[in-house]
Amino acid sequence: MEINNTAISLFSGAGGMDVGFEKAGINVLVANELMPEAAQTYMTNHPECKMINDDINNVIDELSAYTGVDFVFGGPPCQGFSVAGKMNPDDIRSKLIFTFLDIVKKVKPKAFVMENVKALAKLEKWSSIRNRYLNIAEKLGYQCLPFVLNATEFNVSQKRERVFFIGVRDNSDIFYEYHMSNLLNQEKKKAPIIKNLLYDLGKAGTKKNPNTCTAKITFATHPIMRKSPYAGMYFNGQGRPINIDGYANTLPASMGGNKTPFVDEEYLYGDAKEDWVIQYHKGLLDGTITPKFEEAPTRLRRLTIREASRIQTFPDDYIFCGKKGKIYTQIGNAVPCNLAEAVAKATLNYIKEYE
Incomplete structure (x- = not known):
């Protein structure tokens, strides 16, 4: 079968996977997204693609018109499976992974890729749902x-672990896991x-890097x-300090207020020799600092939209639509x-090499 590399994008969000x-x-021929602001962002950056801004359950028949595309991909909402959420199997969003397969059944792509939280692949709690998903995929061929x-x-x-369910149609390769793992590697x-990733954006508050989150940082x-120093909870709110000499923790969709991670701006741009939070952490441990409720020094400040976008590896010229809070949500x-590019290339190469 000749691969023309056409695709349907589901649960598209702002278009990171795309x-x-x-x-x-x-x-990508057609995309579907429910959130209006994310759909607008998608359309602004992907004008050649048709965006259907509606509940996926309302557009299954419309998407069926694209039968024969080579790929279906997307990341259904994961809150129902996430260890950061309530992990409720009855959460309506938990059922959307099967809606994803409903589209696969209709359009019969050569391959599909579904992204979700690591817990769906690893936790015993989700084993029955995971096995049901894999069994349905197998029955679909x-x-x-x-x-x-x-x-x-x-x-x-960014220390972001995710699972990708990768399915290939008419695939009798008994070494599938081995071959796909090698291609991913x-x-x-x-x-x-x-520090190296963000440095050239410049300090927050400049034209290139507007200061988009002013939520106060206070001590617990x-x-x-x-x-x-980057693992404890010694600041109020769920936003944590980022180790700029390493990697950020997973950027959450709840960014925009005090859940937005923060950095030491003076250390990021070389004005200071050490991250301020290291000394504060040391003082708390040895008892030379007594914690009290007050604002942290101004050199600590929240990630900007531009910085969060770059950490998520969006192109620098990507345009986000909506109010600031909605933009942070789209990015998170x-x-x-x-990461999506790597998975797409590995899947493409698998089809080309082992079909």
Whole structure:
């Protein structure tokens, strides 16, 4: 079968996964997204693609018109499976992974890729749902396996682990897991540390890097300590300090307020020799600092939209639509573009090599 590299994008969000698939040489014909702001962002950056801004359950018949595309890909909402959420199997969003397969059944692509949280692949709690998903895929004629990937190994400066269910139709390869794993490994590329990634954007508040989150950073009066300065909870709110000499933790969709991670701006741009939070953490541990409720020094400030977007590996000229809070949500919800590109290339190469 000749591969023309056409695709349907589901649960598209702002288009992070689409950027990666397009960079891999896959032409997205139609996309579907429910959130209006994300759909507008998608249309602004992907004008050649048809965007259907509606509940996916309302557009299954419309998407069926694209029967014969080579790929279906997307990341259904994961809150129902996430360890950061309530992990409720009855969450309506948990059922959308099967809606994804409903589209696959209709359009019969050569391959599909579904992204979700690591827990769906690893936790015993979700084993019955995971097995049901794989069994349905098999009945539809696909050999499908979950591959858990760490974004830092694929040129993304973020400790974000996700599962990709990769299914290939009419696939009798008994070494499928081995072959696909090898192809994914071939796409690995070490990510730059945060300091090197963000440095050229310049300090927050400039034209190139507007200061888009002004939520105060305050000290917790009852800090929960950990060995690492970047792992404890000694600031109020769920936003944590980022180790700019390493990688960011997973950027959450709840960014925009005090859940937005923060950096030491003076250390990021070389005005200081050490990250301020290291000394504060040390003082808390040795008892020379007594925690009290007050604002942190102004050199600590929240990630900007531009910085969060770059950590998620969106192109610098990517245009986000909506209010600031909605933009942060779009960025946090996205599949990192570079990670998506690696998965797309590996899937394409598998089809070309082992078909």
